Amino acid sequence: MGRACKKPVLVLSGLLLTALYAMPQGYTISAKPGAVNHIEGKAFRNGKPLSDKGLKSTFLDANDTLSTGVGKAEVLLTPGVFLRVGDNSQISLISPSLTNTQVEVNRGEVMLEATGLVKDQSIQILNHGSSTTISKNGLYRFTADDPPTAAVLDGKASVSLQDHKIDLKKGKQVVLAGNLKPQKFDAKKEDKLYAWSNVRSEYGAAATYRVAQSAFDAGSGRWHGFGYNGFTGPGWYWNDGFSSWAWLPGSGAFYSPFGYGYYSPGLVMNAPVVIAPWLARNGVTAQVPINPNNPAAVGMVTASPWANHQARMEAARSMAASGMRTGSGAPVPNRGPDTEGMGGFGRDMPGGGRMGGPASMGYPGGGPASMPANSSGSSMPSNSGNPGGMPGGNAGAPPPPPPAPSGGGNPGGMPGGRVGPPPQ
Numbered sequence: 001m002g003r004a005c006k007k008p009v010l011v012l013s014g015l016l017l018t019a020l021y022a023m024p025q026g027y028t029i030s031a032k033p034g035a036v037n038h039i040e041g042k043a044f045r046n047g048k049p050l051s052d053k054g055l056k057s058t059f060l061d062a063n064d065t066l067s068t069g070v071g072k073a074e075v076l077l078t079p080g081v082f083l084r085v086g087d088n089s090q091i092s093l094i095s096p097s098l099t100n101t102q103v104e105v106n107r108g109e110v111m112l113e114a115t116g117l118v119k120d121q122s123i124q125i126l127n128h129g130s131s132t133t134i135s136k137n138g139l140y141r142f143t144a145d146d147p148p149t150a151a152v153l154d155g156k157a158s159v160s161l162q163d164h165k166i167d168l169k170k171g172k173q174v175v176l177a178g179n180l181k182p183q184k185f186d187a188k189k190e191d192k193l194y195a196w197s198n199v200r201s202e203y204g205a206a207a208t209y210r211v212a213q214s215a216f217d218a219g220s221g222r223w224h225g226f227g228y229n230g231f232t233g234p235g236w237y238w239n240d241g242f243s244s245w246a247w248l249p250g251s252g253a254f255y256s257p258f259g260y261g262y263y264s265p266g267l268v269m270n271a272p273v274v275i276a277p278w279l280a281r282n283g284v285t286a287q288v289p290i291n292p293n294n295p296a297a298v299g300m301v302t303a304s305p306w307a308n309h310q311a312r313m314e315a316a317r318s319m320a321a322s323g324m325r326t327g328s329g330a331p332v333p334n335r336g337p338d339t340e341g342m343g344g345f346g347r348d349m350p351g352g353g354r355m356g357g358p359a360s361m362g363y364p365g366g367g368p369a370s371m372p373a374n375s376s377g378s379s380m381p382s383n384s385g386n387p388g389g390m391p392g393g394n395a396g397a398p399p400p401p402p403p404a405p406s407g408g409g410n411p412g413g414m415p416g417g418r419v420g421p422p423p424q
Contacts, residue, residue: 068108078123092104212263
């Protein structure tokens with residue numbers, strides 16, 4: 001068992017070391033699970049209050065606890081896996097291993113978004129004597145209340161309790177007691193943690209896009225020797241401009257369960273994007289990559305899987321007439337450069353699998369993916385003053401802002417006050 005785990009860790013460590021020397025100056029790289037990436041309200045590590053300042057060096061070690069009062073927290077596990085802790089909740093990081101990360105839910109609720117899991121990686125969630133193993137990308141929800149539950153909003157998990165073991169499929173939940181009998185969950189039930197996770201996923205995709213652009217630009221399009229068919233060092237890269245860790249995939253592209261895209265440096269220039277003025281910093285318009293087959297409802301805060309599905313269908317319909325655009329304003333090619341398991345872009349881009357992750361929340365429909373055409377076809381400016389010195393900027397004229405979501409309140413800690421139209 002021990003020997004089986006050492007080789008992947010050493011390989012990952014070597015790749016990360018290589019990438020560290022290739023990255024532009026100003027970035028810090030880490031693959032260590034346990035980074036506290038974002039907090040809102042009251043949060044504590046081992047009972048001591050946390051501040052949203054200095055999170056760059058705030059990590060949970062083995063057996064550390066993180067708890068919240070009236071507040072939420074985002075903890076980064078293996079690259080591309082996000083654990084979001086709800087109000088009045090507590091978790092313990094039992095094992096920060098790269099190949100078998102273990103987290104215990106002591107009270108309250110958590111949501112886990114797995115977008116970057118790869119072969120031989122798994123996440124274990126311990127909850128009141130049960131163990132849930134997650135080895136497939138998707139979206140998962142756990143509660144430690146009475147009774148404790150596990151739910152698969154998208155993906156697949158293996159749940160065990162004493163002598164009982166079941167496979168839990170998407171759209172199902174189980175009470176973590178007795179014989180582990182799966183049942184459907186109410187997809188229309190509103191959940192504040194779901195809404196917050198949706199917004200955080202959008203923010204994370206925007207941060208990754210900036211980092212991937214910077215890596216591409218610094219290597220003159222070659223990523224310092226790692227080309228379109230190469231492999232960069234996957235990991236978490238700190239971006240001072242966003243005051244956040246950003247996940248940089250090693251190769252290809254991955255899609256979150258909410259429909260956002262995470263592109264590696266070799267593919268980022270072909271990524272379809274939507275302008276998100278509500279994510280702007282210092283007057284620089286932010287761009288968010290999307291899943292071209294089932295795009296995210298960018299800027300909309302939805303509080304349930306059903307509402308999110310409806311919003312994404314409407315987004316796909318509203319964007320279908322205009323055609324997809326990259327960050328430079330150029331049309332997204334129907335077939336881009338292939339990488340392992342990628343298959344291209346546009347109509348040919350896969351909606352799931354190794355590079356894609358979950359394509360939808362498990363509901364029919366989805367529709368074609370495109371985005372409003374931009375008036376500018378010029379190339380993307382380099383280092384135009386964006387956060388972290390990222391290339392990018394405004395890809396043409398911004399489209400009209402989406403309708404303001406009900407509630408507002410800036411649930412993702414995003415600049416600009418509200419998620420939606422700029423504040424008055």
